[in-house]
Amino acid sequence: MPSFDIDLNSINVPNASSKVFKDDCMFSFDTAYDINGLDICMTCHQAFSRGEFHYTEMHSEFYGHNTYLNYKKVKKPINRDDEQPLKIVKLEIKESSDDDLFDLKTSIYLSNTNTTIEYPNVDLPLKVTQAADAIIRATSSEKKQEIKSWEQEIKPCKHSSSITQKCIENLQLKQCNSCELNENLWICLHCGSLGCGRSQFGGVAGNSHAMAHQKEHPDHAVAVKLGSLSSDIADCYCYSCDDEVKVPNLASLLKTYGIDISNFVKTEKSLTELQIEQNIQWDFKMSGDNDKACKPIFGEGLTGFKNLGNSCYLASALQVLFSVESFKKAYFNPDGIPLDKILGNLKPYEDLETQMFKIGDGLYSGRYSVPDNDTTDIIKYQRGIKPSGFKSLIGEGHPEFSTMLQQDAFEFWTYLIDQLEKSKVNGQLDQSPTDSLKFITENKIKCNKCNGVRLRKQLTDVITVPIKMELIDIGNDGVKNFQQTTMEESLSQWNSAESFDYDCPNCKSKQTANKIEGFHSFPPYLVINPQRIVLDNWVPTKAVVPIKFSESLSLNEYKGKGILTDETELPEDEENKDDNEIQFNPSFINNLMEMGFTEDKAKHGLFATGNVGIEPAMNWLFEHMDDASIELPFVAPSKENSKQSSVDSEKLNNLINMGFSELLSTKALIVNSGKVEAAVEWLFNNPDDNGVIEVSNGDENGVDKLKVIEEESNGKNGEYSLMGVICHKGTSVHSGHYVAFVKKEIEGIEKWVLFNDEKVVLAVESILKEIETSGYVYVYKRL
Template sequence: MACTHIDSAELRAPRPNQPVYREDCTQCFDSIDDPTGLDVCLLCFNGGCTGERNHSTVHHQRSGHPLVLNIRRTRKVVQRDEPPPKMSKLAIAADKEEDRYDTTTRVNCYSCRASNIDKSAGKLPAVVDGVMKALTFSRQEEVKAWEQEYAPCQHVQSLVQDQSSELKSKDLSQCASCDLKENLWLCLECGNLGCGRSQFGGVGGNSHGLAHADASSHGVAVKLGSITPEGSADVFCYKCNDEIIDPKLTEHLAHWGINIADREKTEQSLVEMQIEQNLKWDFSMTGQDGHESKPLFGSGLTGLKNLGNSCYISSVVQCLLSLPDFKERYTQSMTEPPLVSSPAEDLETQLRKLSDGLHSGRYSFPDPDAAGDTDAPNVVYQKGLAPAMFKHLVGRGHEEFSTMRQQDAFEFLMHLFKLITRSKHSDGLQDPVGSFQFALEQRLQCLSCKKVRYTVDEQDNISVPVPARRLESNNNATEGAGDQDSKPEFETVTLKECLDIFTGDEKVELTCPACGSKEGFLKRSRFKTFPKNLAVNARRFTLVNWVPTKLNIPVEVNDEPFDLGVYMSSGLQEGEELLPDDSRSQPSAFVPNQGALDQLLAMGFPEVRCKKALHATGNSDPEAAMNWLFSHMEDPDIDTPVELTTGNVASADQPMDDPDKIAQLNEMGIEAAKARKALRETDGDVMRAVDWVFSHPDDVDMADDSAGSTGGGARETPGSKGLPAEFQLQSIICHKGASVHAGHYVAFVRKLLPEMEAPHWVLFNDEKVAEAFDIDEMKKFAYVYFFRKL
């Protein structure tokens, strides 16, 4: 039968930046490598599977789009005589698909029930050619994310060089302040030669270049060993704290007697060192006894392919989707996916796709091309699923998670929680993040009059401090150096000690509204309720040159259950007198959100700065506070303690009561009274107001807003008060490397494997899934712990 749709006016080739989903189905992980191939819609370029689930037919029934291009790919048999070349620069090598695969295509029409339509008919030639030549969605996103365009900054554009010519006769082979002869940075303003920072790539350095920049206020320096005759080099601005480009580098170097044409590159660039470091941090799959981990396959044992520094995403997803609350929520029937126009842009669809991919067992099988490491080349792992659509969706518009750079796994966990909570949960489906939510009660007691105040914050994690007690034999060791395979530097602490510190008394500098004393308060945080699942971030960081650096402090955590009930708040006690609640008439002392404060402290920022940042950004969003901190690092009073206040009453005619903004929040499901209060608390910023509502569900005074309220009643406090509150370790995220923004993340999950009576620990190292070894050692250095209430 002839097709009547091949001349349709709607039929046109994809635009250059239009996503083309021709690798895997947008609603499951079936792909062009399956026996029946993948259908790409020739109108919207959605990818739909054609096998058992047949999401291509579902797409046609819902959209009415008739024409599809079926693409089927089979791997060629290639003889490998040489190993692949080692990666040496930050670039995407041309990888020709036709060199590795045989690809067949055919055009079908669902409406006309025509198959194998002549591809040279009607408008088909241009459309089919456009689909096959277009960058796949995952590659398109990869190219965007890898594009790091360094630009000149204001300091290099206004650079004024000293007129002294003394450097022209100086030796350029040694630091001016020590005897180091590598990692040397030349100040382009005055010609000072100083060594670089020691933490970059493990290269030696005493930070004399940085010390010179701090003392002289000179900003721009160039790394001598990175200069090439072609005119490229590492140029760094200490004032911007970033790598930049110097458009007049040749001229600026010539001023100091350096002819760029005569230079020879002798050292790695910063990018090359970063890549080499990440390659070195490849998590070994071989134990200390030389035993290779046994690969595992089957339901719940599917790995996630590394898309380029995406191990932080994989580790979080494996831990979350192994929990019953998330597994049950997103393991739905795949025959009727969510009714959305663009499945690749829908978080619900992509989470269901991920859950099915990890738990169905459909994609977990040995792949001959996925060989083990060099110590055990004959061990075969699985190919792993590529969560490209999920990564793009959750990172879209985010300054950090939209890039291909390594990111902090704990920060990503908090970001994902926020996205899931804000997404739609219809048809009686519950928000699974609720299983992590609980109430933390904070008690403040004036040291002078002894009056108290109790406040309750809703949280979905805790960040506990890990005390650093350096071993005497390592007192002179470099902070943060090495990793968990090196000699221990710090005393082992227990999880109980960390929890004791977290829930213990801490002095805070506040003025008492009752007696006016400036003596301060004792602050204590305890659990008012307990969650089903508890995420614990272990804070093991210190600031080195304003860079958060990890300290390898062992923390003892057992598999046996432990009772958190000892940390439950007892509430207002008999005889305690409450501080006056005068927040409606005058400002009161600012109390930072404990969860947000803990996250900022975990990054290594001083407490004074953290409180100022939270006060300035709405007291709920650590990310916004962190951005504020980076933009105010140079403020002369940034470290000066000040008395912060909150609770100012806003009049009805203030801009925070803007009807348009209230309407915006109403459209997000936030009732008018809450919207009005949230805008007042966040200086009228809509996005900060949204965060404020989610982080202050019980902190909305509606007495003066009853007329504008849409009802709904008070929200029930999350969590449970049931005792005993016994928790057991379920999974951990481990990290190798001195910084959370480099190195490598892996996940360990307790699973009940087939033919085994008791749960065993399983290692998820991106696409590699294997039996875990040395798990007790791994637990000591985990970055994030996931516990479940029994």
């Protein structure tokens, strides 16, 4: 037997609960499809590449991990037409799978001697073979996270919650009872009948005999896919509901038919895995786009993102954000990931700064912005980098961004900015790259009787502006057609005076006052969110009002005037002192007010949900519409009772009685909008959380930060040029599709580029017109 220089004590055989990374390199977007493949460490099960920066060698040198499974996917020759199906039919898609298109090639790589050993190999020690086989079989960490995210949306139904069982005679689990198929087998949980399923995505055969059994026995609604069974995954389907479901006490129900789920080994892809593959391969397009007329472009700064299922909201936000110069400077290093992010960073998948550097390298290096010649498409777009690790980390613990569902790109933008600031993820800069988005607004209240003025300065990084809505007509299809408006008209509405009744501390009586908001400073980059989401009969809908496309914008006329010579500053009063104890995100307040809520209601909703976003606050307000307390002026509770007052005491006591701490139970109810079931699931998924909720506007340095921004912007003009737009097509921000338009320098000339997931093309004039009706987040650069 040949002698191999392998330290067997360093080899760890992964089990079902182990994290195995085999989708891309921990520090780059090199994948198993690249010429060198991936080196999966047989000690820590992380993947590295021997690409341009040879991260395998670095990992080996720094940590002494020397044995790797080289994991490579090689293209098969294909002769058939690889067209997309015309219509998605759940569980019945016939499409080529990854296994149809690529062969898996494996070998053992010993980094300390730079030796490659063919695998499988009978001469290798048993432990190495066991580890290699387990890595090959393992569901990747990325895929597990995707499955977990999808499965969060799967709930029990009335049929799966009340199953009566009766075991049939001569039970067998090898083959369909009605045909010879021995894969894609489903067992009826009511009687144990075994039938094949429907034809599935990836060419999996099926004759629908499990469904036929349910039609013969209508009360036999729920079946389980045998090949998907393992200790942590199980496919359950209700034919009556025609949907995936959770089955309470599944392990106990399966034991009726002699199935011990703890001993089952998963042999087939689960429905969730098939659904993820289907969504990833589906050709997302903007309605009305004419991609054939657009020229694909490639190069540095022109890299697209592969859609992870419903991740276009994340991709479009990152494309525009990384086009801000400070973000490129902070997170792009031409020499790869900085050494200090590799040294002493044994879990880079848990480090947000590492993930930001990885995104920066992926977008700006140009290594991944090349035509994907593995496709059969006539026009060769990019393969696109997959931000799976970043998405998993940034969404962890968040009730919306942790799922695989479509989300609001603007909410994600504000959430990401907040997380970067809270975690002080500055990259290569001395200060946060988000500082280039910061500016100061001036909020002025003026008593019309005594000319007394209260002036407040608010540090923010975005403004939400109303849209002038003039209805032209309603089409036969019910679609509302609006008169075209401009960004200047929206800013004028935002900047216009608003009259209200005011208890003037100087007049000592209720007077009419005017409130006006304006700019106190002009940032290097200005982010504007036109308020397209409005309440129509208390239902959030998207108003498709065309905003004239213009690349220039002047803000000088919207600058605050300060305290004028005929005005005097009003004394501070106790009510405003209390109100100022909590700094709410002003963009959240503005959004909720534009939806029709008063400012006080908006504050009640935001406070009750931890100031984490617009939707949780909106949902909370809808659930508490009959609560008279939300009609009262918002007064910040004292620190001693602030959290307790924001949750239902009965719900809180129920969670405490289950054994959870009061602090953690309170947070669980807040982040899940008071929903007990969701709170319980959150508690089980976050056992190590400290229970602390930070309610702030992201400004940790308070007055000092405001002064710095004020000094840096002193004397700067308000002339801007549009450099990026996140666009959304669809009637709701939680469906439809997001793309990004970014102005890039192409061969020395500034041109508009459309980033439609992995499709990166020069934007022709007809495509740019889409910005007028679908522009959702605008980013302007100061001239």
